[in-house]
Amino acid sequence: MRTGQIGVESDGSIRVLVLRGEHDLSTAADVRAYVEEAIAAGGDVVVDLSETDFIDSSILGVLVAGYRSLTSAERPRRLAVVAVPGGSVTRLFDLVSVSDVIPVYPSRAEALSALDGT
Secondary structure (H helix, E strand, O other): OOEOEEEEEEEOOEEEEEEEEEEOHHHHHHHHHHHHHHHHOOOOEEEEEEEEEEEOHHHHHHHHHHHHHHHOOOOOOOEEEEOOOOOHHHHHHHHOOHHHOOOEEOOHHHHHHHHHOO
């Protein structure tokens, strides 16, 4: 088991949160704080889960709440997720149909390109 780590990067006005390792109820408050900080910073948000081995429903709930917060704001913004195709995170997103609501991309470059409109 790899303890969950969270990194923050920027790509222009887009805030990129990078989650590594395993994230569950024990890291949910930290993930929530980072998501809320990214939302408060303005701009769109990418959550890169490509180096994440496992997430549970508490992390899924944090991401859905962040998505709702961004899209229902006075000036709506976007949230996208990066997840390895066929990986456990992508399977969870598909299983609970979150991928029908939150856009999931196979690479950070594709997510950034989609949010940049290029």
